[in-house]
């Protein structure tokens with residue numbers, strides 16, 4: 001059975017709606033209820049207060065397909081894009097949620113039933129994991145569902161104990177994996193080869209039982225709850241009999257559009273995949289009110305746009321191209337997300353402006369970088385070079401790191417940070433005026449963005465929000 005991504009999204013939402021779940025539309029990627037979180041990175045984010053018991057809804061079960069961003073913040077998959085078959089910056093997470101209604105057993109039964117009966121996936125291709133100590137979940141899978149024990153593994157806290165952050169709802173989880181077959185490299189969950197793309201995680205079932213306090217203690221939630229998340233693009237790949245997410249209908253349409261606009265017929269080129277990924281995150285960020293800037297969320301957006309523009313350059317783009325993809329994206333996703341259609345012009349204008357601005361310095365910066373690389377002794381690009389590219393040519397650090405990685409080089413992040421803080425000191429001495437804070441993020445000035453990965457490009461952002 002082949003289904004396109006829109007049909008799969010509908011099938012999921014309808015399956016749970018028929019079982020008493022309220023269909024809740026996707027919320028914004030800018031969390032309205034959590035100043036500590038940079039972006040909505042999971043389907044449960046808009047429901048956080050419901051899980052905590054501080055927000056009451058008229059329903060106790062819900063289902064949604066939530067737009068998510070994992071670029072910056074606790075989850076950051078930006079570096080994975082173009083390198084794995086399964087990671088995007090922007091993706092849709094479909095989920096079913098129980099707010100104190102059903103719990104572990106029902107959640108597992110729904111997941112299995114949906115995958116094997118609704119989608120008719122062969123049971124023998126499915127593998128499951130449970131948290132090491134969660135015998136209850138293990139027994140449900142082994143005895144009630146009948147999954148053979150050699151396809152169930154017990155996994156430790158890092159992957160199978162879910163927490164929203166340092167504090168807040170948490171609990172053990174159980175994940176379902178799909179085996180894409182022996183022609184793809186990788187091993188089952190829990191083995192050293194698990195990071196390959198053969199066994200792909202498709203669904204995470206979180207058994208939310210606790211609320212972690214600031215001192216680390218686990219306080220039982222008023223009612224144990226369920227939060228699940230399945231990546232629409234990953235399940236679409238399975239349903240369409242392809243191995244990589246980038247081969248599904250939606251991505252193929254974007255890749256073809258990009259190839260046509262740029263004027264290449266090398267459809268398997270990695271840069272096209274990166275561009276197809278990035279047009280989604282950038283367009284949806286702008287839809288949700290973020291504009292390119294030098295701080296906070298706006299800087300994440302700017303970094304993604306500039307990466308996309310650089311990949312277009314790699315493919316030989318002669319003209320601004322990135323904003324031209326918005327039309328195809330709206331054709332593909334406008335029905336599910338009418339706001340995308342409505343804001344099309346705003347998105348295009350913002351992307352075009354940013355691309356034009358960066359195009360002025362891109363070539364010059366690239367030339368300087370390649371001269372530096374030619375002269376390089378060792379395999380680390382020095383911090384002052386990274387800083388010059390950042391400061392004069394508008395190269396975010398992760399962009400320089402992306403270029404470096406293609407040549408098996410790295411960047412000196414510490415040296416960059418050092419150059420950055422010297423610059424900041426000079427600026428402070430020269431002016432008594434403060435920085436341009438992002439108002440939304442300023443709302444809670446106790447917020448420490450400890451979630452940032454230690455990428456030098458973000459160091460500035462972290463620092464800004466610390467004071």
Ligand code: ATP
Pocket residue numbers: 070077086087088089090091093201202203204229230231232233234
């Ligand atoms: P992985 O281990 O593959 O990085 P994850 O454990 O980080 O995935 P979860 O946080 O459990 O993912 O999210 C729930 C589901 O969302 C995953 O099982 C997967 O189907 C999907 N998903 C997570 N991250 C991404 C991503 N970057 N791109 C596309 N889908 C994703």
Ligand code: MG
Pocket residue numbers: none
């Ligand atoms: Mg991940």
Ligand code: MG
Pocket residue numbers: 159201
């Ligand atoms: Mg995982």
Ligand code: MG
Pocket residue numbers: 175201204
């Ligand atoms: Mg997971």
